Amino acid sequence: AAALAVSVLLAAAGLTVYLIAPAVPSLRWLVTPLFLGAIVTPGMLAVEFTRRWLFKIDRADLVAAFALIYFCVLTGSAIVATRFSSDASAGAFTWAAASLSVTVLALCVLRPVRVLRAAMGRIIHDHRSEAGWLASANLPYSVYSSATIVILIGMLIGPAAAGIFTAARTLTNPAMSIVSAIDSTDKPRATRALAESGMPGLQRAVTRTRALIALTTGAYLGAVALWADQLAMLVYHEHYTNVTVEVRLLALAFFLAGLNQPSETRLIVLKAGRAMLIVRSITALFAIVSLAVASSWGVAGMAIAVAGIQMLNLLLLWLAERRVVFQGISQ
Numbered sequence: 001a002a003a004l005a006v007s008v009l010l011a012a013a014g015l016t017v018y019l020i021a022p023a024v025p026s027l028r029w030l031v032t033p034l035f036l037g038a039i040v041t042p043g044m045l046a047v048e049f050t051r052r053w054l055f056k057i058d059r060a061d062l063v064a065a066f067a068l069i070y071f072c073v074l075t076g077s078a079i080v081a082t083r084f085s086s087d088a089s090a091g092a093f094t095w096a097a098a099s100l101s102v103t104v105l106a107l108c109v110l111r112p113v114r115v116l117r118a119a120m121g122r123i124i125h126d127h128r129s130e131a132g133w134l135a136s137a138n139l140p141y142s143v144y145s146s147a148t149i150v151i152l153i154g155m156l157i158g159p160a161a162a163g164i165f166t167a168a169r170t171l172t173n174p175a176m177s178i179v180s181a182i183d184s185t186d187k188p189r190a191t192r193a194l195a196e197s198g199m200p201g202l203q204r205a206v207t208r209t210r211a212l213i214a215l216t217t218g219a220y221l222g223a224v225a226l227w228a229d230q231l232a233m234l235v236y237h238e239h240y241t242n243v244t245v246e247v248r249l250l251a252l253a254f255f256l257a258g259l260n261q262p263s264e265t266r267l268i269v270l271k272a273g274r275a276m277l278i279v280r281s282i283t284a285l286f287a288i289v290s291l292a293v294a295s296s297w298g299v300a301g302m303a304i305a306v307a308g309i310q311m312l313n314l315l316l317l318w319l320a321e322r323r324v325v326f327q328g329i330s331q
Contacts, residue, residue: 003045010038029159036092043099050106074098133273140284156295168246175217210262221251249303256310263317275320
């Protein structure tokens with residue numbers, strides 16, 4: 001229901017921009033992304049929820065199988081779609097086809113049931129305060145997430161710059177998929193470690209996760225940074241051959257972003273949602289200011305700003321962790 005609501009809001013935003021575009025021509029380019037976003041959102045959110053659901057019931061085997069099916073449908077659809085369309089709509093319909101296919105297959109295994117309102121009410125009542133802080137923390141995070149930054153770049157510099165930045169980001173973005181995969185099981189594992197071994201157990205769990213992320217994303221991003229020229233030529237041919245500097249800067253930024261994840265896990269497990277909100281709010285404010293300042297230096301300046309944003313976020317999370325852990329020990 002929430003996915004459909006988001007889709008409707010995106011479509012409404014697209015229609016609004018379309019209607020005001022004659023008066024503000026600089027916004028005209030936003031129409032297509034908003035409408036395509038409305039198309040892909042329901043399916044992509046649905047397949048994400050089914051993936052998390054399968055993890056929760058210990059069916060990682062099905063997660064892997066559906067991921068392979070998603071890859072095959074995505075690749076096949078892309079081959080077909082690009083024969084009929086050479087613009088972004090091909091990618092949007094490819095995503096939608098793959099997402100809906102996997103969701104339908106997953107629902108052959110998963111059986112949604114009626115929500116038990118009394119039980120759900122008790123859960124919400126018991127956790128409403130912490131849930132409120134964490135939900136609120138998603139708002140500032142959306143300002144400096146890698147996807148939203150593309151929109152800010154488009155607004156500050158223009159759609160061409162957004163395209164160049166996206167081309168560079170796409171080469172480094174699989175690192176965040178690795179982090180997302182680790183995150184799917186990391187928080188339950190960290191929670192169990194805290195319950196069984198206390199703060200030392202949580203510390204070991206967080207340290208292991210950070211080492212795993214550093215090793216896996218570092219290896220991938222290091223390779224991407226080393227062979228940025230060759231990768232850009234292989235993927236984009238002659239269209240984006242001048243993104244080497246941006247790719248290397250974003251490799252650093254995504255590496256730092258991956259290191260942030262275990263720190264956020266610790267704050268969530270220790271129910272420090274308020275601290276998370278404060279950290280993300282400061283980072284979001286810094287992101288807006290730094291991107292505005294960096295816009296004078298083009299896409300490379302934006303990539304430097306993104307790396308700086310993640311570096312600040314890592315520092316703030318470290319400070320928040322120390323304070324929360326100290327308070328926990330004191331109590």
